[in-house]
Amino acid sequence: MTGQSIKTIGVLTSGGDCAGLNAAIRAVVSHAIQHYDWKVLGIHDSTHGLLRRPVDYEELTMGLITGNILRLGGTILGTTSRGNPFNYPMPDGSRRNRTDEVIEGYKMLGLDGLIAIGGDGSFEILCRLTDQGGIPFIGIPKTIDNDVPMTEFSIGFTTALNTAVEALDRLQPTAASHDRVMVLEVMGRDAGHIALNAGIAGGADVILIPEIPFRMEPIANKILALREAGRAHALVICSEAARPVDGEAVRQRVGEGGTRYGGVGQVLAGEITKATGAETRVTVLGHIQRGGVPSAQDRIIASAFGVHAVDLLASGATGRMVAWQRRQVVDVPMSEVVARTRPIDISETLVQTARSLDICLGD
Ligand code: F6P
Numbered sequence: 001m002t003g004q005s006i007k008t009i010g011v012l013t014s015g016g017d018c019a020g021l022n023a024a025i026r027a028v029v030s031h032a033i034q035h036y037d038w039k040v041l042g043i044h045d046s047t048h049g050l051l052r053r054p055v056d057y058e059e060l061t062m063g064l065i066t067g068n069i070l071r072l073g074g075t076i077l078g079t080t081s082r083g084n085p086f087n088y089p090m091p092d093g094s095r096r097n098r099t100d101e102v103i104e105g106y107k108m109l110g111l112d113g114l115i116a117i118g119g120d121g122s123f124e125i126l127c128r129l130t131d132q133g134g135i136p137f138i139g140i141p142k143t144i145d146n147d148v149p150m151t152e153f154s155i156g157f158t159t160a161l162n163t164a165v166e167a168l169d170r171l172q173p174t175a176a177s178h179d180r181v182m183v184l185e186v187m188g189r190d191a192g193h194i195a196l197n198a199g200i201a202g203g204a205d206v207i208l209i210p211e212i213p214f215r216m217e218p219i220a221n222k223i224l225a226l227r228e229a230g231r232a233h234a235l236v237i238c239s240e241a242a243r244p245v246d247g248e249a250v251r252q253r254v255g256e257g258g259t260r261y262g263g264v265g266q267v268l269a270g271e272i273t274k275a276t277g278a279e280t281r282v283t284v285l286g287h288i289q290r291g292g293v294p295s296a297q298d299r300i301i302a303s304a305f306g307v308h309a310v311d312l313l314a315s316g317a318t319g320r321m322v323a324w325q326r327r328q329v330v331d332v333p334m335s336e337v338v339a340r341t342r343p344i345d346i347s348e349t350l351v352q353t354a355r356s357l358d359i360c361l362g363d
Pocket of ligand 1: 016147187189261
């Protein structure tokens with residue numbers, strides 16, 4: 001299907017929300033309508049909208065472009081990180097493959113292609129699903145974790161990063177006033193991009209990331225050395241999945257048998273007090289990193305991604321993800337994205353920068 005034969009496309013957001021999703025939706029709508037004269041249908045709550053009957057969607061028109069949408073956090077379409085249609089949890093506790101119903105929902109809307117703004121987990125599901133249904137499909141990467149392969153930036157990362165830096169900016173004066181060690185726990189799942197970048201930008205003394213398992217000794221030594229040099233306060237930033245060399249990441253129990261990362265900051269603070277006698281306080285930044293007004297950079301890449309995704313569908317492409325590489329928007333095959341992740345490469349520049357600045361990385 002090429003630009004001339006496409007009449008209607010669908011757009012959805014999938015997985016955890018972040019700032020900049022609405023800027024991407026706006027770009028898709030604006031370019032698809034103004035340049036190609038397509039109709040754009042926004043599907044609600046990821047694939048859940050296609051499962052509901054009647055199908056749950058709204059037509060996205062140019063009326064959307066005049067308002068506040070570029071500045072809005074969250075997603076006007078709603079999203080979910082639950083309910084994989086290949087293994088859908090039914091009310092009676094059983095699991096069912098409901099992909100045929102999702103594909104049926106897509107066909108009921110008369111769509112000629114689908115753009116999904118999601119992360120690697122969503123793309124894995126959507127690739128299988130769109131292959132099964134013969135659906136032209138383009139992905140736009142988003143996640144505050146910035147761990148989608150093949151792209152230097154995913155939508156949402158720099159907003160989360162700026163929030164973490166602001167938190168360090170606010171923690172530093174109170175740490176200095178009270179001679180305390182402030183521990184800031186940030187998100188990022190198994191990748192330390194938020195902690196590493198924010199730690200450098202926010203002047204942290206210790207940065208702990210999942211890619212470099214830590215020991216308490218160098219952390220305590222760093223804090224004691226600062227005290228020795230005349231500074232009795234310190235800033236520590238840790239990724240939620242940071243873990244000791246001889247242990248596991250700290251997890252919290254959720255729901256029935258489930259767990260999620262969280263709590264490492266509190267554990268670290270206790271260990272720091274034990275090893276150094278320092279008074280510690282812990283801040284867990286949590287979902288503050290996901291909401292809020294998108295940064296300029298998130299709005300810029302979201303806009304560029306949305307436009308390129310529409311052009312790709314118009315050219316007849318499918319199974320591709322738009323990506324940011326060397327100050328350009330490019331596109332890459334989904335096969336190089338799904339079932340992979342992009343943790344910090346410990347030989348990369350910023351790890352070296354941190355070491356050269358004498359920031360303790362816990363190793
Ligand atoms: O993947 C984005 C992310 O914010 C992670 O950094 C975090 O671990 C997780 O999602 C939180 O998920 P939830 O919104 O389900 O608590």
